[in-house]
Amino acid sequence: MDSVKILIKNNIRIIASNVTDVCQKAIEYQETLPFTSLILAKAISVFAPLSFILSAKEGKVTSFIKSDGAIKNLIVESKNDGSIRALIGNPNIETEKDDSDFENTPLILGIGNEGILRITRTSGTHTFGGEVKLVKSDLITDLAYYFEVSEQIFTAIRSTVKFENKNKIQRANSIIFQLLPNHQEDDIVWIENFIKNNDLETTNLQDYINKMEANLLSEKPIFWKCEFDRNKVISVLQDVVKKEKNDLFENDEKIEIECHFCKEKFYFSREEIS
Ligand SMILES: [Zn+2]
Numbered sequence: 001m002d003s004v005k006i007l008i009k010n011n012i013r014i015i016a017s018n019v020t021d022v023c024q025k026a027i028e029y030q031e032t033l034p035f036t037s038l039i040l041a042k043a044i045s046v047f048a049p050l051s052f053i054l055s056a057k058e059g060k061v062t063s064f065i066k067s068d069g070a071i072k073n074l075i076v077e078s079k080n081d082g083s084i085r086a087l088i089g090n091p092n093i094e095t096e097k098d099d100s101d102f103e104n105t106p107l108i109l110g111i112g113n114e115g116i117l118r119i120t121r122t123s124g125t126h127t128f129g130g131e132v133k134l135v136k137s138d139l140i141t142d143l144a145y146y147f148e149v150s151e152q153i154f155t156a157i158r159s160t161v162k163f164e165n166k167n168k169i170q171r172a173n174s175i176i177f178q179l180l181p182n183h184q185e186d187d188i189v190w191i192e193n194f195i196k197n198n199d200l201e202t203t204n205l206q207d208y209i210n211k212m213e214a215n216l217l218s219e220k221p222i223f224w225k226c227e228f229d230r231n232k233v234i235s236v237l238q239d240v241v242k243k244e245k246n247d248l249f250e251n252d253e254k255i256e257i258e259c260h261f262c263k264e265k266f267y268f269s270r271e272e273i274s
Contacts, residue, residue, distance in 0.1 A: 001021070001221060002017075002018050002019050002020060002021045002022055002221065002222045002223060003017075003018055003219050003220060003221050003222055004016070004017045004018075004048075004049045004052050004082075004219070004220050004222050005017075005209065005216060005218070005219045006052065006216075006217045006218045006219075006220075007209065007212065007214035007215060007216050007217060008214060008215050008217055009190070009212055009213070009214035009215070010183075010184075010186070010187050010190065011179060011180045011181075011182050011183035011184060011187045012177055012178065012179060012180065012183070012187050012190065012191060012214075013177075013178045013180055014175065014176070014177055014178075014212065014214055015049050015052065015053060015174075015175070015176040015178075016173070016174075016175050016205060016208075016209050017045060017048060017049045017173060017174045017175075017176075017222070018171075018172070018173050018205055019041075019044050019045050019048050019084070019172045019173070019174075019222060020169055020170070020171050020172045020173075021223070021224070022044055022048060022084050022172075022222060022223060022224045023040070023041035023044050023045065023161065023169050023172040024168070024169045025224035026040055026041070026044055026085075026086045026224065027040060027041065027167075027169065029224075029226075029261065029262045029263055030086075030087060030088055030091050030263075031091055031263075032088065032091040032092075033091065033092050033093060033094055033098060034095075034098045034099075034102040034163070034166040035093050035094065035095045035097070035098060035102045035105055035109075035110060036071070036088060036090070036091050036092065036093045036110065037163075037166075037169070038102060038103055038105065038107070038161055038163075039071060039074070039088065039093070039107055039110045039111065040074070040086060040088045041161040041169055041172045042107060042139050042159055042161050042172075043063070043065070043074055043076050043086065043088075043139055044076055044084065044086050044172065045159045045160075045161060045172045045173060045174040046139050046140060046143050046157060046159050046174050046176070047061075047063035047076035047078065047139075047143070048076060048078050048084045048222060049078070049174070049176065049222070050063060050078055050119065051078035051079055051080050051082075052080070052220060053176070053178075054119070054121055054151075057080065058080055058123060058124070059079070059080055059121060059122050059123035059124070060077060060078060060079040060080065060121075060122050061077075061078050061119065061120070061121050061122075062075065062076075062077050062119070062120045062121075062122070062129075063075070063076045063077075063078075063117070063118075063119050064117070064118045064119075064120070065111065065115060065116070065117050065118075065134070066115055066116055066118075067111050067112040067114060067115025067116070067134060067137070068112040068113065068114045068115060069108075069109075069110055069111045069112020069113070069115065069137070070090055070093040070109075070110050070112070071088055071089055071090055071093065071110050071111055071112070072088075072089030072090045073088075073089040074086075074087070074088050074089065074111075075087050077261075078222075082220055082221050082222045082223055083222075083223060083224070083225035083227075084222060084223065084224055084225070085224060085225065085226045085261040085262070086261070087260050087261050093110045095109065098166065099166065102163075102166070103161065103162060103163050106138070107137060107138050107139060108136070108137035108138065111134065111137040111139075112134075112137060113134075113137060114133075114134070115133070115134040115137070116131050116132065116133055116134065117131065117132055117133075117134060117142050117143070117146055118130070118131040119131075119146060119150070129150075130146065130149070130150030130151075132145055132146045132149050132150065139159065140157040140158065140159055141157075143155070143157055143176075144156060144157050147178070153178050153179065154178070154179040154183075154188070155176060155177065155178050155179075156176075156177040156191050156192075156195060157174065157175070157176050157177070158174065158175045158195065158200045159173070159174040159175075159200070160172075160173050160174075160200045160201045161173075171204075171205070173200065173205045175200060175208065177191045177194075177195075179191075194211075194212065198211055226259060226261045226262035226264075228259050228262075228264065228266060230266065233257060233266070233268070234268065234272055234273065237255070237268060237273045238273055238274075241273055241274070248273070249270055253269065253270065254267045254268060254269050254270070255267065255268045255273070
């Protein structure tokens with residue numbers, strides 16, 4: 001089962017995520033080609049745990065990338081109850097390696113050189129966040145840079161996504177190391193040495209965690225869930241009708257709206273919108 005573990009080692013907070021099932025659902029709903037599946041799964045592995053790191057008791061964290069690359073954009077939304085949904089602007093990015101070694105293709109080839117990472121927290125009616133330029137388009141450096149600039153927190157991140165075959169994810173894991181306010185030089189050295197001596201790519205997540213000899217503070221389940229907010233869509237449609245003054249329905253009896261996350265179709269009648 002997918003979960004996020006929060007651990008403490010001296011003055012370091014460690015967030016260890018297994019999001020294999022969430023990523024599998026995401027690539028099925030988004031109908032991604034193999035290299036696009038890799039980008040989406042890597043993004044989920046690093047951004048999904050943010051609701052447990054950044055947010056208050058209730059609320060959600062939205063990680064948004066917009067770039068000049070083939071992906072166009074990418075969204076990972078994570079809520080405090082552990083629910084995740086995600087989408088990628090272009091699910092059809094092909095590489096020559098799509099049938100073989102696609103899982104080792106550098107993400108920058110899909111994400112592009114120029115772009116932004118915006119992270120927004122929503123708690124009740126409160127929304128706030130920050131934005132940075134993409135520095136390496138590998139997601140892990142970009143998120144670490146975000147934490148450095150926006151939160152002044154030193155962060156080191158590792159992520160791995162492996163496939164059984166081009167349609168089936170074998171594992172999607174990430175580890176986020178963050179220095180706590182009272183950290184010492186020793187803590188930095190420990191993170192650097194641990195990362196140098198232990199490779200997440202070749203070690204299973206639990207073995208990797210065991211090697212840290214850290215204290216487990218909590219473990220939270222994490223899962224795919226897409227909630228379509230019908231009332232919100234109705235109010236948006238009502239606004240459009242008011243402003244545009246044209247008939248959205250034309251000759252149809254209902255409007256079809258597709259959810260960009262789960263691709264489910266929803267229908268709205270003339271009576272609902274007026
Ligand atoms: Zn949906």
